[in-house]
Amino acid sequence: MDAQAVETILQNHPKDPSSIIQVLLDIQNELYYLPREVLEHVSKSLNVPLSRTYSLATFYKAFSLKPKGKYPIAVCTGTACHVQGAVRILEQIERELSIKEGETTPDKKFSVETVRCLGCCGLAPVVTVGKNLHGKVPMAKVSKILKQY
Amino acid sequence: MAYRTYLMVCAGTGCVANQSMKIKDKLESEIRKRGLQDEVSVVTTGCNGFCAVGPLMVVQPDGIFYQLLKETDIPFLVEEHFVKGRLVKELLYTPPREKAPIPKMSDIPFFADQTLIVLRNRGLINPENIDEYIARGGYQALAKVLTLMTPDQVIQEIKASGLRGRGGGGFPTGIKWETCKNVPSDTHYVICNADEGDPGAFMDRSTIESDPHAVIEGMLIGAYAIGSREGYVYIRNEYPIALERLQVAIKQAREYGLLGQKIFNKDFDFEIRIVRGAGAFVCGESTALMASIEGRPGEPRAKYVHTVERGLWDKPTCLNNVETWANVPQIIEKGAGWFSSIGTGDVTSDAWGGSKGTKVFSLAGKVNNTGLIEVPMGITLRKIIFDIGGGIKDGKKFKAVQTGGPSGGFIPESLLDLPVDYEELTKVGSMMGSGGMVVADENNCMVDMAKYFLAFTQAESCGKCVPCREGTKRMLDILEKITVGKGTEEDLVLLEELSNMVVESSLCALGGSAPNPVLTTLKYFREEYEAHVKDKHCPGHSCRELIQYIIDPELCLGKGHGCHVCAKNCPDGAIVGETKQVHTIDVMKCGKCGICYDVCKFDAIHIE
Numbered sequence: 001m002d003a004q005a006v007e008t009i010l011q012n013h014p015k016d017p018s019s020i021i022q023v024l025l026d027i028q029n030e031l032y033y034l035p036r037e038v039l040e041h042v043s044k045s046l047n048v049p050l051s052r053t054y055s056l057a058t059f060y061k062a063f064s065l066k067p068k069g070k071y072p073i074a075v076c077t078g079t080a081c082h083v084q085g086a087v088r089i090l091e092q093i094e095r096e097l098s099i100k101e102g103e104t105t106p107d108k109k110f111s112v113e114t115v116r117c118l119g120c121c122g123l124a125p126v127v128t129v130g131k132n133l134h135g136k137v138p139m140a141k142v143s144k145i146l147k148q149y
Numbered sequence: 150m151a152y153r154t155y156l157m158v159c160a161g162t163g164c165v166a167n168q169s170m171k172i173k174d175k176l177e178s179e180i181r182k183r184g185l186q187d188e189v190s191v192v193t194t195g196c197n198g199f200c201a202v203g204p205l206m207v208v209q210p211d212g213i214f215y216q217l218l219k220e221t222d223i224p225f226l227v228e229e230h231f232v233k234g235r236l237v238k239e240l241l242y243t244p245p246r247e248k249a250p251i252p253k254m255s256d257i258p259f260f261a262d263q264t265l266i267v268l269r270n271r272g273l274i275n276p277e278n279i280d281e282y283i284a285r286g287g288y289q290a291l292a293k294v295l296t297l298m299t300p301d302q303v304i305q306e307i308k309a310s311g312l313r314g315r316g317g318g319g320f321p322t323g324i325k326w327e328t329c330k331n332v333p334s335d336t337h338y339v340i341c342n343a344d345e346g347d348p349g350a351f352m353d354r355s356t357i358e359s360d361p362h363a364v365i366e367g368m369l370i371g372a373y374a375i376g377s378r379e380g381y382v383y384i385r386n387e388y389p390i391a392l393e394r395l396q397v398a399i400k401q402a403r404e405y406g407l408l409g410q411k412i413f414n415k416d417f418d419f420e421i422r423i424v425r426g427a428g429a430f431v432c433g434e435s436t437a438l439m440a441s442i443e444g445r446p447g448e449p450r451a452k453y454v455h456t457v458e459r460g461l462w463d464k465p466t467c468l469n470n471v472e473t474w475a476n477v478p479q480i481i482e483k484g485a486g487w488f489s490s491i492g493t494g495d496v497t498s499d500a501w502g503g504s505k506g507t508k509v510f511s512l513a514g515k516v517n518n519t520g521l522i523e524v525p526m527g528i529t530l531r532k533i534i535f536d537i538g539g540g541i542k543d544g545k546k547f548k549a550v551q552t553g554g555p556s557g558g559f560i561p562e563s564l565l566d567l568p569v570d571y572e573e574l575t576k577v578g579s580m581m582g583s584g585g586m587v588v589a590d591e592n593n594c595m596v597d598m599a600k601y602f603l604a605f606t607q608a609e610s611c612g613k614c615v616p617c618r619e620g621t622k623r624m625l626d627i628l629e630k631i632t633v634g635k636g637t638e639e640d641l642v643l644l645e646e647l648s649n650m651v652v653e654s655s656l657c658a659l660g661g662s663a664p665n666p667v668l669t670t671l672k673y674f675r676e677e678y679e680a681h682v683k684d685k686h687c688p689g690h691s692c693r694e695l696i697q698y699i700i701d702p703e704l705c706l707g708k709g710h711g712c713h714v715c716a717k718n719c720p721d722g723a724i725v726g727e728t729k730q731v732h733t734i735d736v737m738k739c740g741k742c743g744i745c746y747d748v749c750k751f752d753a754i755h756i757e
Contacts, residue, residue, distance in 0.1 A: 020444045021444055022425060024427070060428050061428030124513065133166040
């Protein structure tokens, strides 16, 4: 199934080395991470050395080499969220899930990461869980939010 | 079909996150239920700007502003306003510390003090409908340049307007276009930089979300002036709504023959491609951005040769940011004289002699009216923060305003009457930047804020040059030491020295400006650093190692009757006490997470 999805993505972009970041972005969105075999396949298809593909996959923050949870949690740490206590929110989530930033829960349900500004600073502090955005998150409501999933 | 009334529901990122789409659906169903569907139309618009009170809607043509809407409010609202013709006072905006609501949007101080050029269409058009942009005069400027002006005339007009780059650098736009045009080459590129990476900044996102065609039209005019046939928009992957609206807009422009070949039947072809960023702040830097478009890691290069000469694929490339491009159609339509009448200084003999037009800022942090504003250059920071912004939240005291994102600096209260102007902001150690404006109050620690920004640039440093990669790391170590109470006075000297070294020797502007938050806080808030170093005390009550949470026994029992809520919520089990008794915090167990402080309704918990 992965192979088919990757093939479709490759067909949506010009078969040119400059397409590689766009292709990897689509794959990341589809699979939530970049498996090694996929990187090898993409490298061959677009004629990009594997070393370059690897350097791209590790340089850009959007890419992950490890699988993320079904609901990736992103805590916004932009300035507005920072002054409204984003760090404490992150710690509370880490405590609730017993994992650290960058990790995935053993049941593969959640993973936690921080992101730079999501651009809705009026709602700070902001947390996204999967595709849902939660704004003005109070510390004490963190566990309640996680229980919705 | 003409409607009696239009309900402009904000569908910017902030309001969508606050369920404005559900409100739109509910409005439509309630309107249908009352048989008003032929009289009242519901329209979704881009970001209205007043994000603090979203989800919101404006009733046009009367300009009535409804805010903080909930789905459950809608049936009553529709019945009262559209059937009975009465305003619903509870849903109108009331300024902080006042009692009477202000029904009309134009009378609300947040909007009244703004001047809209870039955001002139916000909240008035559906950004996904090109006809609405055209109805508001859109693409007339393009028609004008293609039919009546030569490329050189266009460049002269932009030069005379005094427009300068809105992405941060403030480089005169007309000069950039002219230099690029004059480089002989078979291909010239234009690029729109929509990689808005500054934390706390969302001007470009909102501009694209509310009026994507203004950006496209600006690029078309620039491409005609420079002689380019191909343009790129490099946009952050984190902005899904903006990305989608831009895709829709480009598709519509293509269908209308405004992109493609023989535009307006003239010998002018232009095509725009969208390239998504992949989450690297440094890609906002022009050479890094171009590397990223080419499919390489976004590492800047030294600019001995400027990108206007050799940029993307080594071809002459003209890169401007979203806001700069969006200014262009208005300048062409209304003239350079009109544009340069707004703002400061004089640009007739010196292109750097003034700041013209308006600037869009995203106002965030500890102000009442967070949101997106567009103000004339030269307005004072005080007017922005206290009139438009409505002052500081919860009646707290203003401490500093940060402009220019991680590359900018902190400006203290004594400088609040400073006019917003490229040179003036640089003089005090900050910069215009792309337009992030974050307000800090008395509870924010300036050392912590400096550390925050430095941690940001440190993490985003691409690692290519040593001063930025290693210098910022060592600076961060020192700041870390200070915030945990282990700093010494020598550290402050070293910190300043290192800052200056990084400024002078970094390869690109990311490193070159990274120490600004540290340098400005050292300059204006040195006493806070000294308090951390000498007294091991954090005046902002924010550095965790230097504070303690303490329960005031009188308030706890007197007002709260020992409500026990803090103890129930404490993740460390550090709060001792039974219901109806005084509670105390066991400092040995306390993890200083601050939950107790947040949940106590009686203000019985203090930070010392």
